[in-house]
Amino acid sequence: MSTAMGSERLGNFYTGGKTRTRREWRGLKDTWYDYTRWLFIWKTMIKFATNPNNVRGMFRYRWMANYLVAPDFVDRHTEGLRGPQLRIAHQEFDLIVEHMCDTISTLFKADPLIGNDERLSKSIVVFDENMMSHIMNGFPNLRMICIEIPPIYTSSTMCQDGVLHYIDVSQSYGIPGDVCPMPSAELGVAIEDDYPHIGACMVQCNTTCDGSLMANGLEARRFKIPTFQLAVPIRHTQDSVQEYAADEVKNAVRFIEEQTGERFDWDNYFKCMDIFNQETKQMLEWLDLSRSPYPQVIGNNVALYRDATYQVAGGRDARFLEADEEITRLAVEGYKAKALCAPEVRHRAILWGVQAQYYTAFPLWLQNCWGILPLIDMLSLTSTRIFSIDDRDQAMLDMAHLYQNMTMRNRSNGGYEVGVNDLWRFCESFKADMVIMYEHIGCKAMAGYHGIFEEQARERGIKMVWVTHGLMDPRAASRKDMRNDVSRYMHTVLGEEALDASLEDFDDSNAW
């Protein structure tokens, strides 16, 4: 066993069970670092579990069981990593675990069935999943909770079969099996009455797709609190829609003010947006590095974390900026040392389409098994605009821009300019020779470009690898099926052999 990246046969750790046979040896320094971070995760979890509300929540809500495997979740997302990438990963994922524990603790404290803190509950504005939170930057006395994130979004990344029950519930209700499993599962939670009934009011948004907005309508029946539907324009690149988008944001602000009695606090808004701008600048640094021969913040180290920073934290949680700065420091250090993210770099890839929630560690597998660098993914390629911190009229347009450019929505809506043309622009800018094209079976928005992608990739000489998945339902296409899609292409089209052959065929069908 050596310290070098790729020194362990990572596939051999999987034996078909829930856990792997042992922890990876990364050399003394990295193994010790990783071990201490593992203990930190356990400390966070134990602290969380000592709160009686959280224990009661564990027994009340079936989705809570998924969070028991948080340490495994972090391990999955650090597999094979060394040096700066390992540390960057822990900066991010450890913070995500902490943040999630905070969110769930608040949720249960306010839950009438558990903590029953009515005052806290009345200070919460419930948002739907995928929705930008920046409007809350103007309400420092209120909290925002994306209600669907703990039961569904994060649950399915923690545990691959974590939300199947809710998908089944939804389909039993009558929702067709061909729709996206995410809103379907979210609706399943509502049907089962497995959302805590909290909040003074709710703001829903026409976020990523038609299915998502439709599920919101059904869910609103269950929450039984005043609900505002924020209808953000679909053709978000057109100048002619911006005024309407800003007007809708104003309507949403007015709604929150009316429901909570709070006034929009411009000073706090601008303060938070200043932090958000600084976070964006950090992200731009990472993207610059990713265009170089020595990318440092790629794949898993950008994907989920960018979601959290961009959408949920939104400049309100100072921990994210601190983590961002530390990530940049580590990344620059890695760049100067010419550290590689894979044992051998063979291809530079853009990941397009929607990632599989049940296999968010897939980009790491691409690195470890085939030396494909997942430079950046579609969901992380969100707005990097720097926003006004003193002009109120511009601020409304800025928020409108953000709500139109929510994670995924900025690509799934808006036309082929952002869904197709931008892909080729990014390929050029990141010097990518390959596209890993996620084909999420239920995503009609991206499916509509299938043939166009094929033809235009061929014209440009880009290697296009289709990876089919079921987003939150591994029964539709398992993790192994996803890997096979890539391996088949690498063998048959490119005639390449794997860097780590043990990762080509292993059994993780029962793993978390």
Place this chain on the structure above:
Amino acid sequence: MKDLKHLYYLENLLQDANNNLVREAQAGGRLAVGSVCSLIPEVLLSLPGCFPVRLRAPNTGSIDLGTYYMTSMSCECCRALLERAVEGGYKFLDCIIAPDACAQMNRCVENIDLLKLCDKEKFFISYSDVPMKSDETALRHYVKQMRIRVLEQLSGVYGVDVSDAALRAAVLGHNEACRLITAIGEYRKEDNPRITGYEFAVLCTATYCCPKDLLVDKLRETLDELGSRQPDSGKNFRARVVVAGSEIDNPDLIRLIEGSGALVVADRFCFGSLPGRQEIVLNDGEDVLLQICRQYLAWGKCARFMDTAKIEERQSYIDELAKSYHADGIIFEQQKFCDYWGYERALGSRVMRDDYGYPVLSVDLPYAVGTNAQLRTRVQAFVESIEIKNIQGKVTR
């Protein structure tokens, strides 16, 4: 009943998107404006010198090419339209005015655009953003979009007169066809209607696919004919149903339902008349476009209207229709792979059954339904269940 005089003629018009009346109008120098969604007010496409053609793909067979471009999990209707475009079936169009209403139809149009499947010299596609709510903020946006994305495009590229006077003239012509269709549809309320759902579907669908002004004579004659038409002495149906849901552009589906014993008395679906064939009422004081848009937003029953008030309005509207057309049950349908109506059908079916007490059949449909035996069996079973409930007196509303 004796066949309607113009039924065969109208049926033939529905066999091709580029039908005789479309060709006649184009030969007269008018522009064929392709339309794919009710959210672009038809009347704006009926300005002097233009006429709207709602895109259909009659007699669809294979949709392999559509499937290649959009995958097998996309809406079959959208795939069929794209297939037809690839086959050259829409080359006659002078432009397509499309809202970005549902992602799949938008992708269908974008494929037509990117693949350059319509190649007239001045052909263009305009995409507009249409609101998902019907409040005043949404209305302002709607008006702005229709002005920029519809009127200014038609005027800029083809020099179409988009003045208030021209809009008023378009509304007059539009209203004439709507008035006739509505009057014809009223006969469906009769105890033993003198018009079948299929016949009505043929008439109504034709108004979406042909220049209305070239059709009104036939509609007027049909209305006159119906005035004295005698229905068969015995009822040829066992139950009366409202059909609600997504796009039905093929009257054969209605014929299939009626062949299974259920008379379709109300057509609350895309390409139907409820809503879709109301008259536009204009006053003299306000901007004409504003008035048109306001009425379209108010009527709009598309599942994409996302606010709770609109969701509930859709359900109560079906209840109103069922009552006024004396329906025994409701058939909720959706095109397979339609996200909007997939959810709406699930919710609507439950609400209409549990909250309103109607027997409900909930089905998803392939685009080319033709002689779908499975659907026939389901409708037959539904009709039987209504009869049994009636016998047992269990339908309580």
